[in-house]
Amino acid sequence: MPLNWFATIVVWVAYAFAFAPLHELTGGSGGEAVLVLVPVALTGWVGGFGAGLTAALVATALNAYLFGSVEWSDATNGWEVMVPTVAVFFVGGLTGYAHDLKRRLQVRERESNVRARRDGLTGALNRRALVEEVEDVLSDAGRRAGVFFVDLDGFKAINDTFGHAVGDDVLRIVVDRFRTVLRRSDLIARVGGDEFVLVLPDLPDTAHAAHLADQLVTSLQAPYEVDGTQVRVTASIGVAMSPEDGRDLEDLMRAADAALYRVKHEGRNGFRLAESHQDDLPGDAETLRVELRQALDAGELELHFQPQVSLSSGRTGAFEALLRWRHPRRGLLPPSAFLPVAEAMRMIVPIGTWALEGACRQAVAWRSGGDTRLRVAVNVSGTQFFDPDFVDTVRRALRASGLPPHALELEVTEATLIRDVDRAIGILRDLRRLGVALALDDFGTGVSSLNYLRRLPIDALKLDRSCVAALTEGTEGGVTMAVAQHVVDLAHTLGLRVVAEGVETGAELAAVRAVRCDYAHGDLFAPPRGAAEVARLLSSTGPYDLQRMGAADEP
Numbered sequence: 001m002p003l004n005w006f007a008t009i010v011v012w013v014a015y016a017f018a019f020a021p022l023h024e025l026t027g028g029s030g031g032e033a034v035l036v037l038v039p040v041a042l043t044g045w046v047g048g049f050g051a052g053l054t055a056a057l058v059a060t061a062l063n064a065y066l067f068g069s070v071e072w073s074d075a076t077n078g079w080e081v082m083v084p085t086v087a088v089f090f091v092g093g094l095t096g097y098a099h100d101l102k103r104r105l106q107v108r109e110r111e112s113n114v115r116a117r118r119d120g121l122t123g124a125l126n127r128r129a130l131v132e133e134v135e136d137v138l139s140d141a142g143r144r145a146g147v148f149f150v151d152l153d154g155f156k157a158i159n160d161t162f163g164h165a166v167g168d169d170v171l172r173i174v175v176d177r178f179r180t181v182l183r184r185s186d187l188i189a190r191v192g193g194d195e196f197v198l199v200l201p202d203l204p205d206t207a208h209a210a211h212l213a214d215q216l217v218t219s220l221q222a223p224y225e226v227d228g229t230q231v232r233v234t235a236s237i238g239v240a241m242s243p244e245d246g247r248d249l250e251d252l253m254r255a256a257d258a259a260l261y262r263v264k265h266e267g268r269n270g271f272r273l274a275e276s277h278q279d280d281l282p283g284d285a286e287t288l289r290v291e292l293r294q295a296l297d298a299g300e301l302e303l304h305f306q307p308q309v310s311l312s313s314g315r316t317g318a319f320e321a322l323l324r325w326r327h328p329r330r331g332l333l334p335p336s337a338f339l340p341v342a343e344a345m346r347m348i349v350p351i352g353t354w355a356l357e358g359a360c361r362q363a364v365a366w367r368s369g370g371d372t373r374l375r376v377a378v379n380v381s382g383t384q385f386f387d388p389d390f391v392d393t394v395r396r397a398l399r400a401s402g403l404p405p406h407a408l409e410l411e412v413t414e415a416t417l418i419r420d421v422d423r424a425i426g427i428l429r430d431l432r433r434l435g436v437a438l439a440l441d442d443f444g445t446g447v448s449s450l451n452y453l454r455r456l457p458i459d460a461l462k463l464d465r466s467c468v469a470a471l472t473e474g475t476e477g478g479v480t481m482a483v484a485q486h487v488v489d490l491a492h493t494l495g496l497r498v499v500a501e502g503v504e505t506g507a508e509l510a511a512v513r514a515v516r517c518d519y520a521h522g523d524l525f526a527p528p529r530g531a532a533e534v535a536r537l538l539s540s541t542g543p544y545d546l547q548r549m550g551a552a553d554e555p
Contacts, residue, residue, distance in 0.1 A: 147245075151264070305529060
């Protein structure tokens with residue numbers, strides 16, 4: 001039972017028992033008639049409008065029961081005191097209304113204070129509140145705290161493609177994901193359209209901060225489902241630590257922002273520690289950095305190649321070049337094991353140049369064997385693509401190797417292009433003038449709309465492995481097939497080849513053929529192999545039997 005109604009009952013039970021003594025105490029002067037207003041007013045003030053009217057009703061009923069009248073009156077000692085029922089109700093209602101008004105004003109004041117401190121869209125702290133809250137965290141010299149500057153990669157493209165309503169929902173989900181990773185004591189503030197600052201008090205060391213930053217990057221890159229629309233967005237995070245990088249919020253945000261800039265420059269979708277902590281990496285990673293510096297000179301980097309197979313003829317039309325590191329102690333390492341370190345060391349451009357030159361030379365060797373239709377496809381990192389010297393690097397690689405430009409295909413991801421669409425289109429046009437072919441890689445993992453494709457001077461569209469796998473997944477496969485068919489048809493209308501990535505099963509092969517993809521590559525055809533093995537493969541095998549391979553998974 002609410003406290004105000006409990007108080008009403010207590011007041012009126014007490015008053016009922018005290019009425020007779022009160023009548024005797026006042027000598028029948030009529031004081032008890034006036035004093036009935038006291039518990040009515042008290043009940044209204046304590047319990048509110050409803051309680052005040054209930055008290056008046058109880059008083060009226062009590063008087064009618066005791067004295068057979070709805071009016072409170074006394075006519076002893078020669079004079080009469082009368083309190084009309086309407087007066088009782090007026091007092092109860094008035095005091096109750098005053099209580100409710102006071103309470104509403106208090107609630108409104110609290111809500112106003114909350115609005116003044118909170119971002120209206122996401123519920124996160126605003127910049128003003130962050131400054132106030134963080135003072136307590138940073139004022140204690142004995143506490144270490146981490147300041148994370150988070151920027152969403154390509155968020156503008158989400159607003160432009162899907163509309164601001166979807167963008168707003170994505171921002172809310174982003175804050176919810178922050179909360180699943182962070183503690184209740186950590187501060188989350190939105191300081192810009194797609195920028196957030198996180199303050200994490202009592203972090204034991206930079207390794208723990210790096211672990212949390214990595215968790216946040218992983219959490220934020222998962223797909224966002226908004227009103228039936230699936231979008232993807234990644235995050236770049238700069239991390240600063242107190243007191244090493246500063247003792248106030250301004251200095252820490254400046255250090256974190258500088259680290260964030262490096263993430264953006266190196267390709268986005270990751271995190272970096274502030275400059276003072278670059279040597280705080282775990283020993284294993286630091287060893288890897290030293291060894292990677294020597295790998296290029298020591299000839300430890302290798303190119304492996306995987307065939308792109310025509311889905312109409314079964315013949316190999318191109319080979320995709322894939323980087324590997326033959327580590328002297330750890331064996332053959334995939335790119336995921338060392339490219340992030342290469343990016344942090346700013347070695348990604350020289351490594352990319354080495355891969356491009358080697359792929360061009362290898363393609364010339366294959367073509368000299370008689371199959372002049374073979375092309376080679378090379379992945380280009382975001383950092384290398386936006387390097388001012390990149391177009392000249394491609395020109396030099398073609399000239400030095402003697403490879404015809406049309407036999408080279410450069411693959412650039414959606415995530416790279418949306419970093420700066422206008423600048424990216426300019427670079428693509430410069431490459432097109434060289435005569436090389438261009439492919440949009442990992443299509444389906446970013447935020448590109450189909451209309452966006454019309455702007456890009458590209459030759460091929462590569463469906464991401466996740467999209468290929470979805471074609472055969474459960475009951476949703478039929479819906480996915482229809483969407484994929486629409487994408488492929490539009491790509492063909494735009495004059496683009498469509499390549500299915502990562503085909504691993506016969507069912508997936510049958511699916512990508514059904515939606516009329518032009519090419520496919522994946523372990524179903526052949527795993528990545530060294531150049532010598534590829535040469536033997538070309539000389540000893542004919543076209544793939546696509547019909548048989550596509551039926552391999554059928555019962």
